[in-house]
Amino acid sequence: MKDYALHMAKTSENLSGHNVLARLWQNWQARKSVAKLEKLDDFMLRDIGLTRDQVLWAKLQPLNINATLALEECSRLTQSSRNG
Numbered sequence: 001m002k003d004y005a006l007h008m009a010k011t012s013e014n015l016s017g018h019n020v021l022a023r024l025w026q027n028w029q030a031r032k033s034v035a036k037l038e039k040l041d042d043f044m045l046r047d048i049g050l051t052r053d054q055v056l057w058a059k060l061q062p063l064n065i066n067a068t069l070a071l072e073e074c075s076r077l078t079q080s081s082r083n084g
Contacts (some may be wrong), residue, residue, distance in 0.1 A: 023064075030068040036060045049075050 037045065037055045043053060050071070058071035 027063050027066045030066045031059060031061075031063070034067040034071055049079060051078075054078070 004034060037050065038052075038059070042052055047054065053073060054074050056075065058067040059072050061067050
């Protein structure tokens with residue numbers, strides 16, 4: 001996850017002003033999508049491979065990080081650590 005955050009920070013630094021605004025807009029939309037997951041009960045979250053803590057964590061990421069991508073990465077890492 002640390003590598004992902006560093007990659008996103010470096011990418012954000014290299015973008016022009018217009019692209020930064022577009023990226024922030026996309027990340028804000030992603031955060032709204034993640035916030036909708038909070039309405040699901042724990043059983044439904046578990047069914048899609050997430051925990052409530054992961055959803056809350058993703059929602060609290062800075063706006064320069066896409067919350068859905070961060071949540072996917074977190075879920076993938078959790079699943080791989082459980083499997084092996």
